Amino acid sequence: MPRNSRGREIYPISYRELYVQNVEDISPCMRRITLSGEQLQEHKHDGISVPALLSNGFDDDVRLIFPDPETGERPHPIAQKDGNLLWPEAVKNLFRTYTVRHFDAANQRLAIDFARHGEGLAENWSQNARIGDAIFVAGPKSCAQLPTHTDWLFLAGDETALPAIGRCVESLPCGHPAIAVIEVPTSADIQSLDISDSVQVHWAVRERGEDFVEKTRALFEATSPSLLPDGEGYVWAAGEASRLKPLRRLFKASGITPEHQEITGYWRRTNPKHGKGNASSSSNSVLHNIHDLAELNSAFALRTAVRLGLFQEIDAGANTVPALAVAAELHEEALGRFVRYLAALQLVEISGDALTLTAMGMELADPDSNAVRWLSGPAHLEAMALMRLEHSLRTGESAPQGEKGLPWSEYVSRDPQLVAERFEQKNVSAGWTAPSAAKALQQYLDETARVLIIGQGGAVYADEILRRWEHAQSRIISDASSEAVLQEIAVTSRARCETNGEGSGFYPTEVDYVWATDVVFIDPWGVFGSEEVAHQLNRAISKDTFRRVYIFTEVIDTVGGDEHSYEEDMVRLSMFGTKIPTQEDINAAVADNGAFIASTTAVGWGKRLFVLEAEAKS
Known part of the structure; x- marks a missing residue:
């Protein structure tokens, strides 16, 4: 993606x-x-x-x-x-x-x-x-940034999106074409916006039976080409989550590329029978409830229901146990018992023979929901990793994982889709650190830098670096295919980016190191054991040429730290045999290679940038 x-x-x-x-x-x-x-x-x-x-x-x-x-x-x-x-x-x-x-x-x-x-x-x-x-x-x-990098802009949403849309159209440079469709309850709710002549605003008034989704559809599906500007567009939509689904299909069919689409559920309509459920219910509280359920017994039920697609099937119309059993290819009597459990967890509601989704169920029916991604695919395997922690505590090595009891490498070799999902998951996570990381590197890189990037999410870091330095080049060492890696790079930057081939892992060649003027390691203790981290640093830190080496990583406290970091450290041990490093781990790896930490900077949320330099020859 x-x-x-x-x-x-x-x-x-x-x-x-x-x-x-x-x-x-x-x-x-x-x-x-x-x-x-x-x-x-x-x-x-x-x-x-x-x-x-x-x-x-x-x-x-x-x-x-x-x-x-x-x-x-x-x-x-x-x-x-x-x-x-x-x-x-x-x-x-x-x-x-x-x-x-x-x-x-x-x-x-x-x-x-x-x-x-x-x-x-x-x-x-x-x-x-x-x-x-x-x-x-x-x-x-x-x-x-304001999305003025395409030829025109389209925005749509209900009144909860009005503050964002209003700020956007009032911030646009004069002459930039934009169309906005905004739904409000009554005619009296139409606002006067300070906009230029290049911006068109279409109001959809609910009391008149108008709808922002239908008005958007009419603009995109009309036969007259004059309704939308020429050139490449950027679309942004927000509002009640379930109403945005048709827009995803509409924008996809219109030919607008995925990187120029942004669709966000600001809130989700809930069932008033569930106490606080109405239009003002917090989607945050819904997500917190989901996370609370994802422990032990309820965790197995919740994750199983998500992986079987039960919430999506109910949302699509399979709203009885027999219909759901057919749609999901499950045993009807067993499913009926399982649905009772899901109802007790307030994920579904049973009324007679009919099944409906609660607020949490609706969230889990959205395949684009972060909660769904967290409960399925590679994130699911990582969450289950601690079930086999005893093996790792006895051996100090990674343990067989998942229901099948396989090493992670086996899962990778058997399920390419799992690899693709993990690649996407790591890129999403990297998106919250890479912009700060690239900004922190500004004092070190120059316009002709050749940056070798090693680690998960490397494509996202490369993209941010290439956006800031117009003549810099990047080479990404990744376990994903070249096609998947380059898809994360802006089209205008791809000519300056190389990869190490078709998913050959995180191991650079000597040619890669010789090519680089700068080497960036992203969370190296997350992909390598401590000995391999030291070995790769030894290869990267040049005693003869001026080459800076950078490490971006979380640093775990030996005592008194965040419980989530300690949990992630245990997951890494059990699943991969890796770790989150302590400061002592980093100091030792650097010193063993005749180098020193020239500077340390906090980056993003909980990450640090270490700038390494070789010790001067005596």
């Missing part, structure tokens, strides 16, 4: 306390609350430096952490020195994600638009907000 073509900057995840400066009703369905405060600027909190808030992207989002509606308490996340936040349990159900409608850095004002739905945590707070009220705000953690 190609990377999205919008460039993106990644920032440390910070939280700050802000105060309500102004409350304004923009329309009957939209209330704008402007926040301000000294913590919008660079400051220190509990000994940790907090950078000034940045928001340059039209769809930047922040997490608003509301007071507990019952107790009035105001818990908040805990800042970490590595650019990350810890989210205590007391906070997890008190935040909601909102788009930044406007940010005025000069006057230190941050505006958030709240679409009204009638009830809910955010709705109640916004309706009762008064000047001076305090609220914790986390983010933005990233900003994506």
